[in-house]
Amino acid sequence: MISIYTGTFYKAFGLKIQSEVSLPEVKIVKxxxxxxxxxxxxxxxxQEWKKYGxxxxxxxxxxxxxxxxxxxxxxxVVKGERVIVxxxxxxxxxxxxxxxxxxxxxxxxxxxxxLPLHGSALVIDGKAYAIIGHxxxxxxxxxxTLMKTGYKLISDDVIAVSLxxxxxxxxxxSYPQQKLWEESLEKLxxxxxxxxxxxxxxxxxxxxxxxxxxxxxxxxxxxxxxxxKSVQEQLTIEKVQNSIEKLPVLFHHTFRNSVLNRLGLLKxxxxxxxxxxxxxxxxxIKRPTSGFTPYEIQSLLLNTIRKGD
Numbered sequence: 069m070i071s072i073y074t075g076t077f078y079k080a081f082g083l084k085i086q087s088e089v090s091l092p093e094v095k096i097v098k099x100x101x102x103x104x105x106x107x108x109x110x111x112x113x114x115q116e117w118k119k120y121g122x123x124x125x126x127x128x129x130x131x132x133x134x135x136x137x138x139x140x141x142x143x144x145v146v147k148g149e150r151v152i153v154x155x156x157x158x159x160x161x162x163x164x165x166x167x168x169x170x171x172x173x174x175x176x177x178x179x180x181x182x183l184p185l186h187g188s189a190l191v192i193d194g195k196a197y198a199i200i201g202h203x204x205x206x207x208x209x210x211x212x213t214l215m216k217t218g219y220k221l222i223s224d225d226v227i228a229v230s231l232x233x234x235x236x237x238x239x240x241x242s243y244p245q246q247k248l249w250e251e252s253l254e255k256l257x258x259x260x261x262x263x264x265x266x267x268x269x270x271x272x273x274x275x276x277x278x279x280x281x282x283x284x285x286x287x288x289x290x291x292x293x294x295x296x297k298s299v300q301e302q303l304t305i306e307k308v309q310n311s312i313e314k315l316p317v318l319f320h321h322t323f324r325n326s327v328l329n330r331l332g333l334l335k336x337x338x339x340x341x342x343x344x345x346x347x348x349x350x351x352x353i354k355r356p357t358s359g360f361t362p363y364e365i366q367s368l369l370l371n372t373i374r375k376g377d
Contacts, residue, residue: 081228082240089153094243113142113154128330133175137167145172148179166266174226174323183340184323185227189239191220191282195290196239198227200321205295209252213362220282226323237289237344244281245274291349298354305353305368314345
């Protein structure tokens with residue numbers, strides 16, 4: 069059974085969090101926090117799931133999103149303020165935390181009208197750059213290559229983007245952990261025997277990256293790079309000139325976009341991503357499906373940032 073803690077405070081994604089579930093990956097705030105943004109608690113949700121849930125589906129009821137992960141837990145995310153975890157017997161605490169810090173926090177951000185992009189974000193020359201793309205495109209591998217070069221990770225998997233008081237888009241710091249596929253570990257010469265797989269059927273691993281993590285809380289978002297696999301043999305990059313063309317890209321790479329309509333957030337999402345598209349440059353990098361090219365992609369990306377075109 070999962071251990072329950074009281075009075076533990078954290079900060080991540082620009083939010084003040086109080087949690088009954090231990091979150092060792094996340095920055096602990098030693099003093100108690102006022103005006104808590106999110107409470108994470110443990111409670112039995114069995115009856116609620118029987119009433120509202122369906123296997124393999126997200127259940128959305130007004131301001132609440134529920135989902136069920138086999139052999140792990142039932143989760144309920146309420147009004148952008150509360151995460152309820154109902155763990156199953158002998159559930160792996162690591163997997164419970166994976167969903168709390170991933171899907172649950174992504175939904176929390178949506179409910180609070182903070183845009184969660186699915187990808188990795190790094191700080192380069194004092195500004196944040198998001199790397200987005202479909203699963204297997206090489207986002208995290210490219211991020212790891214940039215980190216080895218000396219650039220700091222600010223968020224992995226869920227990138228929290230919001231407008232600052234000055235109407236500038238910013239990325240909020242999350243927590244110092246990165247998820248990598250087994251193939252990426254091998255190519256980056258990282259020993260996989262040091263880490264445990266996150267899922268039974270997928271060889272993806274959680275890698276602590278404290279020394280490569282940005283310690284500040286938020287950084288201006290200066291650019292977005294969409295990474296795609298391509299059958300062409302040549303590595304290419306192009307600037308997405310048309311703001312209208314950016315909108316479907318931002319929709320497809322919004323974390324848990326399947327719940328947007330059911331939460332009544334499509335209008336907000338369109339408005340937010342339209343503003344983002346007008347303010348922030350976007351580039352599309354196409355890489356060959358064969359071969360390992362993160363160092364070449366890194367050079368292309370850095371040259372583009374420094375030239376500003």
